[in-house]
Amino acid sequence: MTRIRPHSVPHLVPHGPELALSRLGLRYPQRGSEAEVVALRDITASFPAGSFTALVGPSGCGKSSLLRLLAGLLSPTDGEMSAVTQSDIGFVFQEPTLLAWRSVYENVALPLKIANRKLGLSAQEIDTRVSEALALVGLDARAKALPRELSGGMKMRVSLARALAKRPPILLMDEPFAALDELTRFRLDDDLRAIWQQQKPTIIFVTHSVTEAAYLAERALVMRAGTLHAEIKIERPKEERPENDADNFRAAPNFHAACAAISEALAEPSGRAS
Amino acid sequence: MHASLLRLIPFGVGIAMLGIWELSVHLTQVPIFVLPPPSAIGDALVDNFATLMGSLWVTLRITALAFFWALVSGLTLAIIFTRARLIEMALYPYVVTLQVTPVVAIAPLILIWVGFDHVDRALVIIAWIVAFFPMLTNAVQGLRSTEPQLHDVMTLAGASWWQRLYYLELPAALPAMLTGAKISGGLALIGAVVAEFVAGSGASTGLAWRIIEAGNRLEIATLFAALALLSALGIALFYALTLLEWLVLRRWHDSFANTK
Secondary structure, eight states: OOOOOTTSSOOOOOOOOOEEEEEEEEEEEOTTSSSEEEEEEEEEEEEOTTOEEEEEOOTTSSHHHHHHHHHTSSOOSEEEEOOOOGGGEEEEOSSOOOOTTSOHHHHHHHHHHHHHHHHOOOHHHHHHHHHHHHHHTTOGGGTTOOGGGSOHHHHHHHHHHHHHHTOOSEEEEESTTTTSOHHHHHHHHHHHHHHHHHHOOEEEEEESOHHHHHHHOSEEEEEETTEEEEEEEOOOOTTOOGGGHHHHHTTSHHHHHHHHHHHHHHHSOOSSOO | OOHHHHHTHHHHHHHHHHHHHHHHHHHHTOOTTTOOOHHHHHHHHHHTHHHHHHHHHHHHHHHHHHHHHHHHHHHHHHHHHHHOHHHHHHHHHHHHHHHHSOHHHHHHHHIIIIITTOHHHHHHHHHHHHHHHHHHHHHHHHHHTSOHHHHHHHHHHTOOHHHIIIIIIHHHHHHHHHHHHHHHHHHHHHHHHHHHHHHOTTTOOSHHHHHHHHHHTTOHHHHHHHHHHHHHHHHHHHHHHHHHHHHHHTTTOGGGTTOO
């Protein structure tokens, strides 16, 4: 599989706004019952520009709902969040969510074409952005392929390229590599780290994998039953250089300490009855 | 066996059946007005070639027009239904009513309303009633079955309803719509024949009328010739639509994944 070439393209992503959430809640009515389902409760957090946060938690803890709130795909029922325009957001789903009848290139270009009423880009600029995004994920050679001709990992790269082509200051990722085999996932994790180190978008990465969270992010927010349960900072060695970042950290003591801290937070008895 | 040889099997079966038919008619001395041999049917086809081709053209025209309007109305209504639940709820029972009422029972009414001045128009309307329902239901189902996450992709891109329809829903619904079109095409032909039968003498000059006429005159070979042309028309229609389906879907759709 092609590896990404972090230094092959110019700076893509402009610095974005800080995202702030204050006592955010999400409730919805339950069918056939007066009681409401509380999906999210009392979430207060901030995501500084250029930060990399992992949202970790068991299935059904509300991490995907939180991400969809941040993307504007859901509206909160309580609390406040900083206003974000959808054009500032790149979203990567758990599935590649590609249009089967469009080529790799056309899939990546589609959001730009659609948003172009507002963006006003020339065809040349769209082409440049799409080519850059494809180069960034190492798929420029497969631009003409159809999704069904690609492996699962390659499809995920296309999905990532589609999000990056918008040059969004904020990248929201909902368990994007969870369905892939472990080797492919490690590779894509490395690539994502490299893209982040080079471009510094704000990344919020949902995962249920403790090791993936500890490996990727600067901090992990542990979620339990719709609430933020713990915040864990992940210290990387100071002398780290982007070039050998990937090789070192999985073996570093800090990585194992972070894994242990996240696991502990996940296992602790919850403060509230769930 | 070689794949291309396998494809010839249906033709071989056809030729063998015709041979058996020809032979058994000669051997058993069945009267020609009960069951003519294939050779007599061929003769009838040649003798009445101009008339039969004229009739074929009439039936083809009615079928094609009914099919065209079935596609247009089915798709338009499907788009409206999938955008406005209220309109669907209000209209759907009547669409079903139109579909389940036997068309033979409605046909005389349509012939009285429209047929006095424009017989062809009445025939097209009758055939259209038979043909449009599968197009509508398949298109509705296709438009509805788009993956929710693909809709999210469109929402995040800021797509208008028109862009959502054009870039996502219509292409995603293509396989279902083509299935609907295949069924509608066959039904348009059936509808055209039923319409001609109901319209009866003098009003129509299509293949169905030739069949009635030949039956009345006990020209059974001509009747068979007209019947063969009707079948050929139906087969041509079906395979034309199958070819279209293949051309449109083969590159990306899973149903063609193993037929490179």
